[in-house]
Amino acid sequence: MAVESGHGIGSVDLGDRANRIRIYQTLVVVGLLGLIEFLPRFGLVEPTTLIPLTEMLSEIVSLTLSGELTPHIIQTFTAIFAAFALGILTGIPTGVLLWRYESLKDVLDPYLLTYYAIPVFAFYPLLIAIFGLNIMPIITIAWLFSVVIIITNTASGLKEIPDIYPEVGKNLNLTSAQMFRHIYLPAATPYVFTGFKLGFIYALIGTVASEFILAENGLGWLISFSYDSFDVQTMYASMLFVILVSLAVNIALIMIERRLYRRART
Amino acid sequence: MLELHDLSKTYGLNDSSVSTVNAVDGIDLTIEEGEFVSIIGPTGCGKSTLFELIGRLIEPTDGEVRIDGDTITEPDERIGMVFQDTSTFPWLSVIENVEFGLKMNGVDKTERRERAREMIELVGLKGFEDASPTELSGGMNQRVAIARTLVMNPDIILMDEPFGALDEQTRLILGEELLRIWRETGATILFVTHSINEAVHLSDRIAVMSARPGRFKEVVENPLPRPRTDEVLGKDEYNEIVNRLWDELRSESKKGLQQKMEEEAQEHGAPEGVQEHGAPEGA
Numbered sequence: 237m238a239v240e241s242g243h244g245i246g247s248v249d250l251g252d253r254a255n256r257i258r259i260y261q262t263l264v265v266v267g268l269l270g271l272i273e274f275l276p277r278f279g280l281v282e283p284t285t286l287i288p289l290t291e292m293l294s295e296i297v298s299l300t301l302s303g304e305l306t307p308h309i310i311q312t313f314t315a316i317f318a319a320f321a322l323g324i325l326t327g328i329p330t331g332v333l334l335w336r337y338e339s340l341k342d343v344l345d346p347y348l349l350t351y352y353a354i355p356v357f358a359f360y361p362l363l364i365a366i367f368g369l370n371i372m373p374i375i376t377i378a379w380l381f382s383v384v385i386i387i388t389n390t391a392s393g394l395k396e397i398p399d400i401y402p403e404v405g406k407n408l409n410l411t412s413a414q415m416f417r418h419i420y421l422p423a424a425t426p427y428v429f430t431g432f433k434l435g436f437i438y439a440l441i442g443t444v445a446s447e448f449i450l451a452e453n454g455l456g457w458l459i460s461f462s463y464d465s466f467d468v469q470t471m472y473a474s475m476l477f478v479i480l481v482s483l484a485v486n487i488a489l490i491m492i493e494r495r496l497y498r499r500a501r502t
Numbered sequence: 503m504l505e506l507h508d509l510s511k512t513y514g515l516n517d518s519s520v521s522t523v524n525a526v527d528g529i530d531l532t533i534e535e536g537e538f539v540s541i542i543g544p545t546g547c548g549k550s551t552l553f554e555l556i557g558r559l560i561e562p563t564d565g566e567v568r569i570d571g572d573t574i575t576e577p578d579e580r581i582g583m584v585f586q587d588t589s590t591f592p593w594l595s596v597i598e599n600v601e602f603g604l605k606m607n608g609v610d611k612t613e614r615r616e617r618a619r620e621m622i623e624l625v626g627l628k629g630f631e632d633a634s635p636t637e638l639s640g641g642m643n644q645r646v647a648i649a650r651t652l653v654m655n656p657d658i659i660l661m662d663e664p665f666g667a668l669d670e671q672t673r674l675i676l677g678e679e680l681l682r683i684w685r686e687t688g689a690t691i692l693f694v695t696h697s698i699n700e701a702v703h704l705s706d707r708i709a710v711m712s713a714r715p716g717r718f719k720e721v722v723e724n725p726l727p728r729p730r731t732d733e734v735l736g737k738d739e740y741n742e743i744v745n746r747l748w749d750e751l752r753s754e755s756k757k758g759l760q761q762k763m764e765e766e767a768q769e770h771g772a773p774e775g776v777q778e779h780g781a782p783e784g785a
């Protein structure tokens with residue numbers, strides 16, 4: 237956005253600056269990855285503390301090929317997608333209600349704003365007492381983690397719609413269902429999608445972090461289990477795997493999001 | 503025929519804490535079929551309120567709007583509205599914008615595409631059917647908005663300063679195009695503007711509104727013959743009517759400015775955010 241608005245005067249300089257920044261950003265990543273690769277290779281760090289990047293990657297490949305990762309991937313992604321789907325199913329209607337009923341929003345606003353100050357993970361003993369030691373407590377934590385950002389983005393996305401769009405609909409004497417489906421919903425889509433993007437990432441964080449403390453399988457569990465059993469290879473491989481997957485998902489979501497915003501900008 | 507009968511709107515009536523604002527008061531006007539009438543008035547005189555009242559986007563406090571004799575109580579398909587701000591939907595392409603109303607009315611795809619294409623051609627946007635409104639200039643977006651209104655085949659087109667946000671040249675060109683479209687469709691046009699020149703250039707009659715509460719101070723016949731060529735617009739008659747309208751408007755504009763300044767002073771003085779129109783949703 238900042239670069240966009242700077243167009244006109246000295247946009248060439250800004251373009252140069254943006255390019256320079258991009259080069260530095262790439263250097264930071266390459267540098268870090270290089271450190272991870274070469275510190276252990278040159279014996280500057282104990283191989284029991286850190287293994288070279290290439291070894292992590294080859295470990296991922298062999299773990300995947302041997303099928304060892306598969307049940308953990310299934311477990312973790314089942315939890316993530318279940319929590320995310322629940323987040324959407326409960327978050328969107330709640331967001332719509334908050335937008336429709338201003339007084340409800342006024343009542344709930346302070347709680348929604350301070351929500352992320354609550355350490356949801358602290359509830360895990362309670363959730364285990366309720367659901368038992370299975371996937372449900374994990375899904376619940378991940379859902380609690382992701383739903384609120386979906387609610388707030390839906391509500392504010394609907395609220396930010398310029399008055400002019402519903403006025404066009406009013407002139408056409410649309411029914412409230414048509415109004416919602418064909419005007420409010422598409423107009424709010426970019427904001428709602430931002431909520432989805434963050435909601436997914438929160439569901440992922442919630443799931444992997446919960447698996448550290450309350451699971452018997454899953455990628456989070458695998459990381460913590462291999463740490464406990466001094467299996468540095470598996471630990472780093474599964475850590476890197478989680479990071480790569482969340483990066484890939486994030487990039488895909490950001491690309492969709494950009495396209496939506498580009499379409500929505502007038 | 504469009505009749506406005508004693509049309510009035512007062513804001514803040516249901517709200518005990520905020521003083522009421524009489525935006526529009528006792529508007530009477532009869533517009534014949536196929537007529538082009540402009541409404542000019544000073545800032546904040548309730549032009550836009552009147553526009554929304556006629557389109558029935560808001561309820562009048564008093565009075566009524568009649569089309570061919572029957573009183574309308576909800577937005578009517580015989581009235582099409584073109585708004586001042588960009589109102590094209592950025593999530594739809596140009597042609598999808600134009601056919602939007604038809605789609606909502608359940609017109610099948612081949613027919614609505616055909617009619618939308620016709621209208622796009624009429625407003626001079628042929629070749630831009632699949633463009634996104636976000637790629638188009640303000641003037642082109644207003645063309646899309648006009649096509650979207652025309653496609654519904656309204657008897658009456660209401661326009662609220664449709665070229666207000668555009669530069670002078672674009673404004674002139676679109677004004678001429680609007681006259682062409684008006685001739686080709688035979689629609690009745692009610693055109694709200696703050697530009698005297700634009701009103702004189704385009705309309706058969708010009709209603710001059712007073713400062714708030716908005717009333718019609720006078721309705722002036724425009725004697726200029728059509729087509730309004732450069733020659734016609736260069737005549738003394740043109741300057742005469744412009745001067746006459748400005749005479750009518752000057753004192754009202756001053757009053758309007760005065761009101762605005764007083765309101766702003768009040769707003770800065772008042773600690774609680776008192777809203778400009780005493781909007782009904784206030785505390």
